[in-house]
Amino acid sequence: MPRKMLKKRAGPHNSTRTLKGVIDEETALKLSELFKALADPTRVRILSALRNGEACVHEITAAVGMSQSAISHQLRYLRNLRLIKHRRQGRHVYYQLDDAHIRDLFNRGLDHVKHG
Amino acid sequence: MPRKMLKKRAGPHNSTRTLKGVIDEETALKLSELFKALADPTRVRILSALRNGEACVHEITAAVGMSQSAISHQLRYLRNLRLIKHRRQGRHVYYQLDDAHIRDLFNRGLDHVKHG
DNA sequence: TGTTTATATGAACATATATTCACATAAATA
DNA sequence: TATTTATGTGAATATATGTTCATATAAACA
Numbered sequence: 206m207p208r209k210m211l212k213k214r215a216g217p218h219n220s221t222r223t224l225k226g227v228i229d230e231e232t233a234l235k236l237s238e239l240f241k242a243l244a245d246p247t248r249v250r251i252l253s254a255l256r257n258g259e260a261c262v263h264e265i266t267a268a269v270g271m272s273q274s275a276i277s278h279q280l281r282y283l284r285n286l287r288l289i290k291h292r293r294q295g296r297h298v299y300y301q302l303d304d305a306h307i308r309d310l311f312n313r314g315l316d317h318v319k320h321g
Numbered sequence: 322m323p324r325k326m327l328k329k330r331a332g333p334h335n336s337t338r339t340l341k342g343v344i345d346e347e348t349a350l351k352l353s354e355l356f357k358a359l360a361d362p363t364r365v366r367i368l369s370a371l372r373n374g375e376a377c378v379h380e381i382t383a384a385v386g387m388s389q390s391a392i393s394h395q396l397r398y399l400r401n402l403r404l405i406k407h408r409r410q411g412r413h414v415y416y417q418l419d420d421a422h423i424r425d426l427f428n429r430g431l432d433h434v435k436h437g
Numbered sequence: 438t439g440t441t442t443a444t445a446t447g448a449a450c451a452t453a454t455a456t457t458c459a460c461a462t463a464a465a466t467a
Numbered sequence: 468t469a470t471t472t473a474t475g476t477g478a479a480t481a482t483a484t485g486t487t488c489a490t491a492t493a494a495a496c497a
Contacts, residue, residue: 293474297473
């Protein structure tokens with residue numbers, strides 16, 4: 206018997222339905238941590254700066270227009286979550302997105318903001 | 322002349338390259354606000370509870386295992402950002418994801434957390 | 438109409454977080 | 468080796484944020 210056919214109950218809502226598909230706490234925490242990395246304007250701008258390839262810290266700093274220290278802190282944050290990777294070349298350190306996954310996620314969010 | 326052919330410069334890095342494609346501050350803010358909505362374990366679990374369709378507040382509350390007040394606050398948060406929509410039926414208020422976009426974004430993040 | 442059930446909300450509080458400041462490390466050059 | 472350039476980092480601080488508590492609204496029922 207489909208749900209829609211059930212006679213509308215009066216009185217207290219005796220819901221026996223247990224919601225299915227709620228993710229467990231640990232997964233929820235990890236997922237929220239991933240999104241948290243994208244939940245700050247400075248980090249978003251850093252990531253957007255890396256969409257087209259790698260860039261070194263002072264290029265990123267100039268592009269984002271924030272103090273080098275702030276940028277470094279955020280780069281570390283993103284690095285710890287493996288959203289970006291880096292390589293050293295002499296005095297410079299070049300950063301880039303860790304994989305296409307991240308770019309996708311970013312672009313999908315951007316899409317939603319711009320349209321829809 | 323391709324970049325790779327340029328002789329490696331010594332001395333201070335006189336970078337004339339201006340990073341292309343950095344999104345503007347306003348877009349960055351909006352984008353970060355979108356991701357911020359997904360950047361909390363409780364909100365993540367609420368959204369996951371709504372992946373399979375609508376649910377009313379006390380169903381969500383039971384599923385997520387948090388106080389009704391906390392859930393209501395977070396529902397309002399998600400509502401204000403238009404990530405969910407609601408309809409009232411008698412004493413109950415049913416919530417559901419606002420559109421497929423949101424589900425996609427959520428699932429994509431979840432994918433990244435579970436695998437690669 | 439008074440009570441119960443369902444949901445919403447403001448204020449308070451504790452915690453998390455982003456930036457700044459001062460300084461540390463590291464590599465290249467004079 | 469002393470200095471300059473590039474980047475990293477700990478502590479401090481101000482602000483943002485999530486939950487709780489008390490209470491409000493709203494609908495249904497006795």
